[in-house]
Amino acid sequence: MGMALLGGGLIGLAAAGLLVLTGKTAGVSGIVEGVLRGERGEWSWKVAFLAGLVAGGLVLAWRLPTALAAGPPRAWPWVIAGGVLVGFGARLGGGCTSGHGVCGIGRGSLRGLVGTTVFIATGALTVWLLRRLA
Amino acid sequence: MKVAIAFASGLLFAVGLGVSGMLQPARIIGFLDFAGAWDPTLLGVMCGAIPVYFVAWSLRRGRACRWGASVPARANHALDGRLFLGAGLFGVGWGLAGVCPGPAVTNAAAPATFTLSVLAAILVGVALSALVPARAK
Numbered sequence: 450m451g452m453a454l455l456g457g458g459l460i461g462l463a464a465a466g467l468l469v470l471t472g473k474t475a476g477v478s479g480i481v482e483g484v485l486r487g488e489r490g491e492w493s494w495k496v497a498f499l500a501g502l503v504a505g506g507l508v509l510a511w512r513l514p515t516a517l518a519a520g521p522p523r524a525w526p527w528v529i530a531g532g533v534l535v536g537f538g539a540r541l542g543g544g545c546t547s548g549h550g551v552c553g554i555g556r557g558s559l560r561g562l563v564g565t566t567v568f569i570a571t572g573a574l575t576v577w578l579l580r581r582l583a
Numbered sequence: 584m585k586v587a588i589a590f591a592s593g594l595l596f597a598v599g600l601g602v603s604g605m606l607q608p609a610r611i612i613g614f615l616d617f618a619g620a621w622d623p624t625l626l627g628v629m630c631g632a633i634p635v636y637f638v639a640w641s642l643r644r645g646r647a648c649r650w651g652a653s654v655p656a657r658a659n660h661a662l663d664g665r666l667f668l669g670a671g672l673f674g675v676g677w678g679l680a681g682v683c684p685g686p687a688v689t690n691a692a693a694p695a696t697f698t699l700s701v702l703a704a705i706l707v708g709v710a711l712s713a714l715v716p717a718r719a720k
Binding site for chain 2: 450452453454455456457458459460461462463464465466467468469470471472473474475477478481482485486493494495497498499500501502503504505506507508509510513514516517518519520521522523525527528529530531532533534535536537538539540541542543544545546547549550551552553554555556557558559560561563564565567568569570571572573574575576577579580
């Protein structure tokens with residue numbers, strides 16, 4: 450649990466630094482959407498944030514390679530359908546784990562708290578149903 | 584400077600995801616598995632991240648930023664159908680793939696069939712969301 454708290458602290462620090470220094474929200478799905486759309490005025494910092502994520506991934510691949518995902522957790526059709534739903538749902542609902550979870554709850558946002566509660570609930574239901582099917 | 588800060592923020596964010604185990608789909612699915620062998624790691628990550636963010640927000644809300652306009656003064660409390668439907672679908676996908684957008688981008692640093700295809704699927708989903716009429720959003 451120590452590494453979870455430490456890692457979480459780094460995530461909080463990263464998001465808080467971006468907020469305090471630039472006024473921007475470290476919501477990854479919104480950043481991805483802005484980059485795909487070519488959002489004017491916001492594009493360069495959003496690309497830089499995503500490049501930072503990949504650079505962090507490269508640091509991990511170098512120093513802590515076991516941290517990176519090894520393979521798919523389920524059969525391919527589930528994984529691909531899941532990815533599409535993650536991207537679509539995050540944008541429809543205006544946030545993902547970082548935007549609603551960390552940055553939303555972290556500023557006492559009711560929207561962030563409700564969004565996070567809903568996606569944990571439907572995620573848990575999905576995991577439960579898939580095990581019943583298996 | 585703003586670009587450099589965003590890059591550093593992304594880098595630190597990714598390292599935080601990595602050291603806490605959040606890049607592993609099995610950890611996400613384990614957290615969602617309340618009826619099975621529940622894995623509390625994600626809760627620990629949230630307990631590490633949210634208080635840090637809350638302190639920064641509380642101290643600086645509404646204030647001007649050195650490299651941007653200002654820290655938003657108010658949080659968004661709006662609840663609407665779009666939030667419930669979107670977050671609901673996101674959760675289903677999260678339970679299926681065990682990956683959300685931050686880890687998906689970070690994992691792409693180690694290109695493999697899984698990491699690249701799940702990232703591509705997320706990008707397709709984000710692109711599809713643009714087809715939802717703004718009025719319905």
